Amino acid sequence: MPVIRLFLLPLLLVLGSCATVLPPTEAPAKEEAFVVAANPIAARAGMEVLERGGSAADAAVAVEAMLSLVEPQSSGLGGGGFMTYFDASSGKVTIYDGRETAPAQASPSMFLDSTGRPLPFAQAVLSGRATGVPGAVALLAEAHRDHGNLRWSDLFDAARQTAEDGFIVSPRLARMIAGDFPQNAAPDVRAYFARAGGGLLKAGDRLRNPAYAAFLDRLASEGPSAFYAGSTAAKIIGRTRAAPLGGSMTMADLASYRPIKRNPVCRPYRVYLVCAPPPPSSGVGMLALLGMLEKTDIARRGPVDPQAWFLFAEASRLMYADRDQFVGDPAFVRVPVQGMVDSDYLTERAQLIGQQAMPAPKPGNPAGAPALAADRTYEPAGTTHFIVRDGRGNVVSMTATVESIFGAGRMVDGFFLNNQLTDFAFSPVDSAGRPQANAVAPGKRPRSSMTPLILLDRQGHFAGAIGSAGGNAILAYVAKSLVAAIDWGLPMQDALAAPNLVARGSNFNGEATKFAPGVLEALAARGMTVKPGQGEDSGVHAVLIRDGKVDGGFDPRREGVVLVKPRG
Template identity: 70%
Template structure:
């Protein structure tokens, strides 16, 4: 797509039609961009920065960071998980989506999460099962991106993580909390063994945790490429572990060998002065764009984080978006997702008019133009995810969200890493009581719907303007939108914007960081029908950046242990 057409899309608000943003090459003679790294863990950020210092690309850094995150933040991501990467080519301005989402095995069935009575399994039972693990995609996706965008050799990108695994790292306060959290996975034998002290008891913050098995695997991954994961002894152990009781799965060696990442065109739509580019289905970029477009139809930009009406508008717009997202979004290879209809201006006008003065019953999904009828969805999306952003010296940018799904995945380990429970991101019930199909039902080879939205922002003339993404399961959309509203509409520095309290409104639930809102604001919200309850799960993990006056305004989520590293321009 040419730059003039992008500008037409921006001015005409045709978000769904701005599917790809290819531009004419730009000159870099005047100013070289400052490379930077933003991640949820300092060791992962430094691994990426080290690659950049050696002249590596943003994708090279992403490979190194994923390897490190799987070690030091195992509650959030894994080399046996999945990811979406939004990539900006610094020279052409083209944005590409790399889809490394897990897929259901060839023998998966729509009823695999139903018990003998035909009712859905309890989530705590399903999440620990072998059936929960999808065919992992993150390594295959990174391999594809590296072959296309890498500068340094693949085998040079794993040294920091391999060394750290063998020498050990200091358990952080956050990891220690997760080890002791009330999550089903913490009862899994593999997790208990891994996180136990030699003399008894669980690891504590400040203890050193070594993982030589993972270090050995990384050495093989570096030397053999992704064949070390998708074929051979590691693959055989993955299959054996997923097929073990309780509720063994159906994954085979053929499923692993057959996995292929997908390159997709981004969904791009305007928000204020920016063009927001984000992944299409099976990710939830359409939900993020819809939420932003609904908020543009309110006066939220004239308000502030201290104004209860701003939060009321945010909550009601969020509930409308989630109703539509939950009903209609699924894997586009299996269900028709009418993105254009969900972002149609007239339809959004109708939806925005549903925002009244008091929050009422949960809103129903709307009926966008030319949409297929779908059943209500009951997908449970736990939080076990991480987001990071990298820009290299050539202006290439990676915005990547990576996940093992729940905290520590299924709690089952192979070669020092946890297996994902990504298939529990499908709806356990494939139909409703009337027999209508659920868009996000299980099917062989299908990718489960994802709430991940690694996003890149452009200026009206096509320049890089920023990037953002978050962890948090289904709440990711609310976390990212809140941070964008805070940074763009309320003009807060990115660090402050991310720190603004979270509020997640979905259906009949209003969850938030209750203790961070003032009693007066909470009372005013309650008077509008929005009674906040404490949030659940691992909370947000927003990492974002805006380019303001040519400077990098980056922020990490203070609810985690992140860092922003800005390197000198070279």
């Protein structure tokens, strides 16, 4: 699909904008380049590419190649992702959809047992059926073809050398290795993280990955065919077809994978135009949540005001009810995108927020909504987000994932394979025979909560970027951070550190020990009992341009860093 020019008035009218956005003026010749990522080794790899004259797309390749090595619990070349790309010279935003796909022989009942009941998640996640056709390498290659300055072969040196020399296991990776996750019992996981003399690697140990170094050498010289054909592809097929519950992926599935360039979904929020990936991403849910919050007085409150968190929670629940019900792969299900972000519809939804917590909200009826079964998708966490801007002002906002911690727990050539197909609803229909929007189908892309955003100002200039890890909680994590930074005026680092609250259905989860005194008690009095815990927790990385300066932040719950290269 062609990229979209964001600043035409008709688009804003369709999306219910009340703001006037002017055509972008010529971008400055030099901007402050920056890299924000969840691991400092990966951020440095991206910055090194920028310092050699590389573009944001070039640096993104280097960052993700390194994250696959140093943060394998979250993302990697055996997974997929979404990239939101801002072209400074044209003012265009393009979505690169590298979401994994179900193999051609996948069936709607592949996650059901012999009695027709859904498999336990711990069993499904370790199965060969869990792995979708990976899209990360193809996505990065497509973005590089469109926007790269350096040769593809010159983008893997840092990751290849680090894999050969080894790197020091970080505290967070060590926690994941020692964690209570189904994948940690998988033979490949235990073998990879085995410590000489017995036991598993700990923080401070050195981890080498010569198999990954050798693979990167071939990927650099041969291009994406080193992944989607030949020996690596054959190994992927072998591992996914192995017991237990072997999958159906074929060499043809790998060879035929293509990323999709899509138009973004954009909607105003305060003084910004927020652009997000369309379905199968949940960007439309993010825009709907912001649209509902804009119809409340949350901006006049702050992080110590219980009413602010009450409004945030209720709007989140309404958003999730719609997102869960309607979002799926648009090639297979009609998603009422325009109806879900229509201003009048969002006003109706926001008016459901009362003085007490409502019962678990039901989906609304946005224009164009089909009749669908209630969603039954279980969506765990295991994701990363990073942002890159080059000196020309081009920006990458990318969220990537292998799905759960260490993906499916199966390794090929030094990287883990995803378990992304467990992002589908295990049951294809409900008791009445109504289809689920997110049911499995051959070639289908599972619904994703990944929502890498780019924000533009009224003149069409880049104004910010944000995204997060966290499974279904991504939407709450990102929205909380935007409210804290934009509405409450917190510096970005403080905005990301503000407590997380994930309200979905009847559940209220969050960082119960981090709220200001009295907030949780006031919420409980209104019917919201906040309980600790939510998956892998957040991994928000964000940038806002304030008064011409870069206000960047990394999630303090992870091990990220913001690197900025001054103009010049």
